[in-house]
Amino acid sequence: MNKHLEELIELSKLDKSIDDFTPLIETAQKKLARRATKRDEIVERIAEINAIIVKANESVSSYEEQIKALNEQMTLGVAKEKDVKTEKEMKALSMEAELAKEKLGHANSEIERQQTIVESKTNEIEIANEELEAANAEYEKVSTEVGTKMASIDADKGKLFEERNTKTMAIDMKILSFYEKIRIWAKNTAVVPVKKQACYGCYMKLNDSTYATLIKSEELLTCPHCGRIMHLEVQTEEA
Template sequence: MNLLKQIEQLIVLQKVDSEIYELQKKLEEAPREVSAIKQKLETQQGQQAQVEEKISILRQQEQKLNKEIEEDNDRIKHSKNKLMLVENSKEYHAMMREMDNLEKTNRLREEEKVAVEEDLAAQNNLKASLDAEVDKLDQELQEKQRHLDEQLQGAQAKLDELHKKRQAATQEIPQPILSRYEFIRSRLSNPVIVSVDNGVCNGCHISIPPQSFLELQKGEQILSCPNCQRLIFWDNHFTENGEQN
């Protein structure tokens, strides 16, 4: 069979293989996007749990302060009532001191309460923005997951079709040449067969030696690029569609 005809068939096969290659690359990358969002969501949910824990502690502190303030206020009120009944001044002064102390303690508690409430407000704000972020990511995740499922289904159908096309393409190619192609395909990244354009290999983008280029132009055998080992053809022999000129 005409050598250029064989190369032409290899170019057809290469086109199918490139499509398979691109599709498989997409299929590998697609779930990565989903798992990246999943990971981001889990991080945010972790922060959300931490903030909720802080809020719960601050609320307990607030309740405790309120209770203590109320109890001491009751004590002060009680002492004030008792003050009227006191007869000696020593007891009177002792009670006044006690009331002073209670009032001082409560003032400190009120200050602490203000600080706790400020903290609480800040944490609540943080929680609100985290909640919104988590909701957004959750929605994005569901959408991407749905999209991925559709993509996978579509890609699988397309892959089946391409494998049929590949099967048909290989049947046209003489066995030894197909074996050479498959051998290279199993060892190098796509593509297997590339054009040489102005003496430069389109697989590795390095000039091939002038002697090899002359051989290539004769079109008497299927050559490999001395640098990357891919099968090469002279682009002047073929049109852009891979048909013989």
């Protein structure tokens, strides 16, 4: 195995170790994001409940104004009875009074209904606020855990990046450029072993001629099927 291939194999392993941190980072971020989503959903629910309470209180105020106006109307009707001269006028005043009483009954019923809504939703707010307090505490706890985890990952990645920089400084620039171009699309499978005469990047079998060249050649060879850099897998003989 030539020097350049050995260097690329080591570099490929190092790059894989660096990239292996990605799922760990994503898992930590998702864990925190789930807590944030739960917290935000509770905040949104509290806002919706508050909006219902505000609307109910506005309805109560509106019906109270109606009751005030109806009471004034009924008082005025009683005063008019003194000046009634005909049965027709008396009947009209009586109908107005009955209609006003019906409206008063409806307004009082609605006030009672809206106040029940306010009471019920106020209880929901209290429960939701307790849930929010717990969700905030959980978020802060997970945030601290994730922060510690990320700091550890960053430190470990930093060491690997330093090691990578040292290795790349020692590799021929043309060879490194060749590797990096393949890595753009092949990611951590830019350099792959050949096992049982098959490329372990695309898992396609090599023909006898290509395989023979791989065994004998000291040059860097790429898979004719996928273009990855190939190397022979070192076999350990069984006792």
